[in-house]
Amino acid sequence: MNIAIIGYGKMGKVIEQIAVERGHSIVLKISSSNKEDLNVENLKNVDAAIEMTQPDAAKENILLCLNAGVPVTSGTTGWNDEIPVAEQAAKNNDTAFLYASNYSVGVNIFFEVNKILAKLMNKQSDYNVSMTEIHHTQKKDSPSGTAITLANQILESVDRKSNWSEEDNNADTLHITALREEGVPGTHSIKYSSDIDDIEITHTAHNRNGFALGAVLAAEYIFDKKGVFSMQDVLGIN
Ligand SMILES: NC(=O)c1ccc[n+]([C@@H]2O[C@H](COP(=O)([O-])OP(=O)(O)OC[C@H]3O[C@@H](n4cnc5c(N)ncnc54)[C@H](OP(=O)(O)O)[C@@H]3O)[C@@H](O)[C@H]2O)c1
Structure with missing residues (x-):
């Protein structure tokens, strides 16, 4: 898969390492210094986006990807009230969204x-x-x-x-x-x-690897699906 990492911070860097180990390519890395690079043109060859930024940035980043038809897994915490907006956007755009407050x-x-x-x-x-x-x-x-x-x-x-x-x-x-x-x-x-x-x-948690692995597993699960999913779906514990 071609993955976009939105939020190339502590989590984003571990996600990159684990995604590459699992055979994926990171085709876009976004942090606050290059956030203008998160645009429809650069998302054209992206199969799934993994978003872990900060509460006041999450909704905008996620809607941009979903409106471009790119499935998103997000783990940014602290924006719970706006999660339903992202879920609706996934449905409206016939793509997929998975939010987990903890991917481990x-x-x-x-x-x-x-x-x-x-x-x-x-x-x-x-x-x-x-x-x-x-x-x-x-x-x-x-x-x-x-x-x-x-x-x-x-x-x-x-x-x-x-x-x-x-x-x-x-x-x-x-x-x-x-x-x-x-x-x-x-x-x-x-x-x-x-x-x-x-x-x-x-x-x-002994380190961040569990969160990062879970986020990559979630991206692998949703990239060819449509709808709203949870880690329970990914782990088959529904
Ligand atoms: N769900 C889970 O399993 C899980 C696990 C761990 C953490 N988290 C959550 O994930 C989020 C990130 O955690 P972290 O520890 O990686 O934080 P961090 O080290 O502060 O990284 C945040 C990254 O987001 C970037 N960023 C900030 N505003 C942005 C914007 N408007 N657009 C694009 N990128 C932006 C930052 O860029 P700059 O460095 O340039 O400012 C930085 O690269 C937090 O909400 C945390 O609670 C979730």
Whole structure:
């Protein structure tokens, strides 16, 4: 496949390495210094675009590709409210879009474990549930997109929690602690705590390779498809 990498930063560089290892060609690399190169002409020989930039740039980049008929996988976090616009654009243009707040295969398995545990704990009202996420200090959004996905999954099943917040104020609030530490690629923990015991599940990314591999797997999955897809489709865990 000919791949465009939109956002040639920490993630974009690892995506390039893994995509090339998997036999793909990187035909376009975009960062903020050459963003005018992201245009219809340069997208003509692109089979799929992988977008990982920043929250205020994602929608514009993605719509440009989708409107040019180029399938897009995006992992930029922090622009959740506008994702439906991109999904609609993929449908309107008969092309494909896949968004994942976290492309790691391990995290997507962790999402499924989180859903099962939340269902099991719904009736166990002696346990309070809380979350912690840790990321590197350059991360722009807080809490992380992955933490928000995990929190929403818990809210869907644990009736005694009605919202999430970084403020630890109400009993019906799922408290998220977001910590920023140098060099941490991404750690997410969910803890159900009672006077008697705790149940804790944690996913720890050791590096960025898992995110990059997942994004390339997603591009391989959607490049010849039409519609809106998820990592569950890519991993066959729907
Ligand atoms: N879904 C996942 O699995 C996953 C995993 C890790 C990270 N992420 C997310 O991916 C995004 C990128 O993370 P990162 O760690 O790679 O960040 P990064 O190192 O800051 O890289 C961001 C890249 O985007 C470029 N950029 C900024 N504005 C742009 C624009 N308007 N058009 C085109 N390119 C633009 C930057 O260019 P300059 O350097 O020239 O400014 C830089 O190359 C973040 O939202 C992060 O949360 C997602």
